[in-house]
Amino acid sequence: MLKVGILGATGMVGQRFVSLLADHPDFEIEVLTASPRSAGKKYEDAAKWYLDIEMPESVKDITVVNTDPKEVEDVDILFSALPSNIAAKVEPKFAEKYIVASNASAMRMEPDVPLLIPEVNPESLDLIEIQQEKRGWEGFIVTNPNCSTIALTLTLKPIYDLFDIKRVYVATMQAVSGAGYAGVPSMAILDNIIPFISGEEEKIETETLKILGTLKDDSIEPAKFKITASCHRVPVLDGHTEAVFIELEENFDIEDIKDAMAKFKGLPQKLNLPSAPKKPIIVLDDEDRPQPRIDRDNENGMAVTVGRLRKDNTIENSLKYVLVGHNTIRGAAGASVLNAELIKETIL
Numbered sequence: 001m002l003k004v005g006i007l008g009a010t011g012m013v014g015q016r017f018v019s020l021l022a023d024h025p026d027f028e029i030e031v032l033t034a035s036p037r038s039a040g041k042k043y044e045d046a047a048k049w050y051l052d053i054e055m056p057e058s059v060k061d062i063t064v065v066n067t068d069p070k071e072v073e074d075v076d077i078l079f080s081a082l083p084s085n086i087a088a089k090v091e092p093k094f095a096e097k098y099i100v101a102s103n104a105s106a107m108r109m110e111p112d113v114p115l116l117i118p119e120v121n122p123e124s125l126d127l128i129e130i131q132q133e134k135r136g137w138e139g140f141i142v143t144n145p146n147c148s149t150i151a152l153t154l155t156l157k158p159i160y161d162l163f164d165i166k167r168v169y170v171a172t173m174q175a176v177s178g179a180g181y182a183g184v185p186s187m188a189i190l191d192n193i194i195p196f197i198s199g200e201e202e203k204i205e206t207e208t209l210k211i212l213g214t215l216k217d218d219s220i221e222p223a224k225f226k227i228t229a230s231c232h233r234v235p236v237l238d239g240h241t242e243a244v245f246i247e248l249e250e251n252f253d254i255e256d257i258k259d260a261m262a263k264f265k266g267l268p269q270k271l272n273l274p275s276a277p278k279k280p281i282i283v284l285d286d287e288d289r290p291q292p293r294i295d296r297d298n299e300n301g302m303a304v305t306v307g308r309l310r311k312d313n314t315i316e317n318s319l320k321y322v323l324v325g326h327n328t329i330r331g332a333a334g335a336s337v338l339n340a341e342l343i344k345e346t347i348l
């Protein structure tokens with residue numbers, strides 16, 4: 001068992017980390033951190049529990065400590081659910097000594113920091129040695145992408161492996177849990193859509209190209225296709241939906257794309273990571289799927305579900321589809337846990 005801590009354990013993503021790690025076969029929660037307001041309290045008193053599953057018994061009595069490297073010792077991996085502005089300051093300090101598997105956006109686009117989806121770009125872990133050498137750290141930081149980016153890029157990968165992509169357009173319909181609040185406050189947007197999510201479009205447009213890029217010398221050369229995103233907050237509790245439009249450089253058979261998505265595995269079978277979905281992409285034929293409420297929990301929330309996959313006959317060499325991915329599991333805490341499982345199997 002590796003000993004792990006969760007940085008920012010009381011927020012929405014922090015709670016997802018707690019729920020995914022409480023019974024994990026390889027990781028044992030030793031440390032939970034939060035802001036000074038929560039430090040010194042038992043976890044069950046510090047965290048206003050948002051999830052619709054029970055708080056695990058094993059964490060209730062853990063005393064929360066301040067998010068400060070001086071307060072943390074004797075752990076192997078730290079999972080970070082910190083807000084980006086705090087992560088930018090403290091994650092590098094923790095990485096001097098520890099492995100940090102981060103969901104925060106602060107370090108994602110640093111040239112020496114892996115932006116990892118295990119099924120898509122496991123080779124990005126080669127950056128770790130470069131990172132440690134450059135920064136003089138004993139530990140390192142590995143990040144997972146933004147929630148909308150992860151779901152999109154997982155579905156692009158089998159297409160990108162077969163064809164040259166010219167352009168990707170994506171319109172997102174994002175759940176309120178992505179904004180860090182849930183339950184009653186989320187009803188503030190019932191009967192409404194907010195057509196702006198700060199920084200989200202830029203993250204999708206830059207992160208996707210880094211993930212699908214090529215490792216060259218000491219950094220990643222971004223993929224070359226064009227990508228544009230429009231992001232919207234909708235009154236859904238969990239699960240981001242994305243309408244994806246792709247233009248390829250050449251003609252294609254839609255059945256080949258469907259087949260490639262449905263058969264996509266990404267990871268070598270022998271790795272057998274505990275959180276890895278058997279089918280990272282589930283392709284449905286039903287006209288009215290995917291839907292967040294029905295499809296977000298497929299494969300324990302770790303699969304992306306694709307539907308309405310069809311040729312777009314209005315633009316040459318084009319296709320379109322709709323996807324649903326669980327934003328706080330596959331798109332956040334589950335993504336970080338899967339990254340740590342890959343690190344454990346291939347590096348430690």
Ligand code: 11C
Binds near residue numbers: 177178
């Ligand atoms: C949202 N995607 O739904 C955001 C939340 O880059 O990790 C996560 C932001 C990020 O508002």
